[in-house]
Amino acid sequence: MSSIEKVARLAGVSTATVSRALAGKSTVSQATRLKVEAAAKELGYVVSSAASSLASGRTRNVGVVMPFLSGWFYVRVLKGAHMALADAGYDLTLYHLDASDGGTDLQRRRERVFDEFLRRQRVDGLIAVSLELQDAEIDKLHASGKPVVGIGGPLAGASTLSIDDTAVSMLATEHLVALGHSQIAYIGGSAHLDLDFHLPRRRLDGYTAALEQHGIASDPLMVRTADFTIEGGYNATLQLLGDPRVRPTAIFAASDEMAIGAILAARDLGRRVPEDLSVIGIDGHELGEFFGLTTISQFPETQGRLAVESLLVALNDAQAHPHHSALPFELKVRRSTAVAPQA
Amino acid sequence: MSSIEKVARLAGVSTATVSRALAGKSTVSQATRLKVEAAAKELGYVVSSAASSLASGRTRNVGVVMPFLSGWFYVRVLKGAHMALADAGYDLTLYHLDASDGGTDLQRRRERVFDEFLRRQRVDGLIAVSLELQDAEIDKLHASGKPVVGIGGPLAGASTLSIDDTAVSMLATEHLVALGHSQIAYIGGSAHLDLDFHLPRRRLDGYTAALEQHGIASDPLMVRTADFTIEGGYNATLQLLGDPRVRPTAIFAASDEMAIGAILAARDLGRRVPEDLSVIGIDGHELGEFFGLTTISQFPETQGRLAVESLLVALNDAQAHPHHSALPFELKVRRSTAVAPQA
C-alpha cells in the first residue's frame, strides 16, 4: 500500500484529497485539510519526490551551474542561491565545470552536464553563473523547455542579471582620479579567464574609458594581468612597482583578492598604503575590511538570491518574459586610498 | 507515447530491452545494445530520472550536508565530493545549515533538511561533513534506510572518515619542540564552534599532550581562541604578543587562515617570522605557500572523494558494514618555522 494511501485511510478521505490538501490547493475545506495534516504528521509522511515529479512534471529542484567551485565570488553566489531556494522549499543540485585537477577534461564535463544531467529532468530550471553558454547548449536547454536565468552576462533567451562591469570599473578609476591620481595602474584578469562574458575585458574597458574621459593617457606598461588571487595580485604588483619605466601612485585591481596581494607587495617593497600608493579592488570580500581596502562591493549572495527569485517567477508563470536586470554595486571607501602624493 | 517507447520502436525492440541496454546490463547482446544506443542517440533520448527512480527506487543522486557554505575546508570537501560523484554519474544535492545571515534559524533549518528534504526520497545516500547528528536525526536517517557517511567524527551506525585531530596537533607541536621551542602558544577554535565533534577541543588536547610529554608546562595565558579566520588569528596574536606575562617563540594555530593572521600580526608588531617567532598551521591552504607557512595538510578534496567512494560501496552492496577509516595528513615544512631564538 502506497504511503499516501495510508494517510488517506487514516484521515478518512481519498488519496486525491490528501494530495490536494498537502499541496496547499485552495479547493480543500479547512476541516479536511486539518484532518489530513494531522494524519500525515502522525505517520511521518513526506511525498516521494520521484512519484510526485513523474505525475506532475515538476521536481521542486533547481540546478546551479558554475565554472568553478572555488573562488570567493562563486561560493557566495551559491550560498545566496541555496538559501533562497531552501526558503522556497526547493532543492539545489550543483553542477560545476571545473576540471582543474584531474578527472575528465572540461569540454567533456560540459557535455555531460548538458547532455546527461540536465536532461534527466531532474531540475525544473537552471541558474548559470558566469557562464557563456555555447549555442548548442542553449538549444538543448530551450528544447527541454526549462527556464534559465544567468548571472553575469547576456544569455540568449534567458533572463539575466548582471552587474555593469564597465560602470564599476569607471567608478573605481574615477574614485582614484578624484583623489588626484593620474598614474593609475590596472591589474585585471588574464586572457584565459576571459572565456565567459569577457568580464576581464569589460573591466579593462571601464578603466581605459575613465582615464580617457579625464584626459589621462593610458600606458600599456601600467596594465598587468593576474588570476584573481592574492598571490597573482602580489606578483603583478611586484612587476608594476619594480618597473623603472612607470611610477604608479595608485593601483586598481579587478578583484579584492588581487588588491590585497597588491597591498602586501607594496608593504614588502617598503611603500606605504595609502600614503605612497592607493589601492582599490572590486568585490566586497570579507578580508577587505581587515586590510582596510577600499572596494566596490557587488553583493554576490544577493545576486544568488535574485537569480532564484527570477527563476521562481518564470517557473510559476510560463508567460513570464526573459528579462534583464542590473545588479547593484556600491563604492566602499576605506583606508587604502588617499590623495595622490605630491610628485 | 512515452519516450522510451519511441526508442524501442526505432530500435525494433521492447522497452525493457532499451532499459537494459542503456543501463549497461550484461544480459543484452552486443548487436542489440548497439542498435539501441544508436536509436537513443538519434532521438536525443535521456532517461527521465523521476520515472526511473520511481520504478527502481534509486535516484542516482546523493545529498551532501554541511554546517557552513563558506570556509576553505568545506568548499574543498564539496568540490572533491562533487567531482567524484560526477565521475560516477551521480548528481549532488546540497544542504547546508548555515543560518548566519538572516533567513530561518538554525534549528528550524536542520529540521527542514531532515524532515522534508532528505525524506522526499530524493537521494540514495548522504554525506555529512563535520556534523554531529542529533539522535533524532540519526533515527530518521536509519528509518529511511539510506546509507550515510560522515566526514570528521563518529556517527552512530554510519561509515566515517576522520582525521586524528589529536595526532595532528601533537605532530605540529612536536615539530616546534624539536626546533627547540618551549614557549609555544596555541590559537584554537572558540567554544561556540565546538558544537560538532569537538574538533577544537581535540586539537587543544593534542597540543597539551605533546607539551606534557616533553615536560613543558602548559600555560593558560598561552592559549587563545579565534574563529578560524585570518582576522581572528591576527587579533589573537596581537593579544598573545602584547601580553607582558608571556613570551612565546612559536605559535601553533589550528587553521592555516589563523596562522596567516598570526604571521601578519607578527609583522605588524615588528617580529620577524621565523627568526623571532615560528608559526605553524593546519590545513594545507593554497595561501600557505604564498606566505611560506609550515602546516599540516589535510587534503579536504581527497576527503570528499573518499567519502563518495565509501558511500558508493554502501550503495552497491547493502551488506557493507559501517566502517571507520583514518584520513591522511602530512607535515609540510616551509619557511615560517625555524629553531627557537636564544633567550
Added chain:
DNA sequence: CTGAAAGCGCTAACAC
C-alpha cells in the same frame, strides 16, 4: 468540495 480512475515513464519479475 471530494472521489474514482487514468496515467506519468520507467524497471523488474516472470515467461519464453
Added chain:
DNA sequence: GTGTTAGCGCTTTCAG
C-alpha cells in the same frame, strides 16, 4: 537474450 506485464506513488482530469 528478449518480450510481456504489473506496478512504483503520486497528480490530475472528470464526474458528481
